[in-house]
Amino acid sequence: MLTVHHLNLSRSQRVLWALEELELPYQIVRYQREPTMLAPEALKKVHPLGKSPVLEDEGTVLAESGAILEYLQETRDPEQKLKPSDPQARIQYRFWLHYAEGSLMPMLLMKLVFGSLGKPPVPIGIRTVGKLLGKGVQKAYLNKQLATHAAFIESHLAQNPWFAGETLSMADIQMSYPALALLARGEQGEMPHLTAWKKRVEMRPAWQRAIQQGGPLDFPGT
Structure with a gap:
């Protein structure tokens, strides 16, 4: 099962959209921003940078939106729905x-x-x-x-x-x-x-x- 570590009001929304477009099952672990608008310290337990999004896939932990989106396209998009052929x-x-x-x-x-x-x-x-x-x-x-x-x-x-x-x-x-x-x-x-x-x-x-x-x-x- 894919797991998205999702911070409210953040760029991790893009990962959720990609997963929905690919119609993939996933679960969400939710985090709330601090009053300073920074991410909570709990995210550092998932990835050393303590940022969101983070995607977990059977032991593989990925950070950075672009890297996550490319990974999903390469590993979960066999019909190339989200990558042009031209x-x-x-x-x-x-x-x-x-x-x-x-x-x-x-x-x-x-x-x-x-x-x-x-x-x-x-x-x-x-x-x-x-x-x-x-x-x-x-x-x-x-x-x-x-x-x-x-x-x-x-x-x-x-x-x-x-x-x-x-x-x-x-x-x-x-x-x-x-x-x-x-x-x-x-x-x-x-x-x-x-x-x-x-x-x-x-x-x-x-x-x-x-x-x-x-x-x-x-x-x-x-």
Whole structure:
């Protein structure tokens, strides 16, 4: 039996979605974030990094969303439902699998951190300076970078209904967390193509089942 160590309001929602798309049986071990929004120490008993998601499969313990999704596709997807067969689509598939955490998510995390420098748990004595620093970095660098990423994603989805082409793939599942976080921030103006992609995702029964299993998906700092 596959076991998902699932943290609320986290990227582990992607693993639940993948499992539902593949119609695989699994069990969930649930964890709640601390008041600081950090993962609880209990997760370190499962994997040394103490992060979620973690997948257990008959003694094999895997961390990192992308690695887990690729593992599931390679070991539990004999019909290749979630990996395109077209060579050009596979290039896109590989790119978006890595882009999600390698390029887009770091920008969103930096936005979250710098947007929080004027708030607890930052010590009260330096919050004013922290707020000014955070706003400065966002204005000078982060906002421009995120605008570039938003335009890039919009341009791609203007020509493709899914990230790897004509059909849903693990690339969409991997992109779901940062793409939805980008939309939730609402700072990039209208993104009609990404919004249309979001609607296609939310119409999928597997997505709906994953939300029922994992709980509402929300994004800190939005």
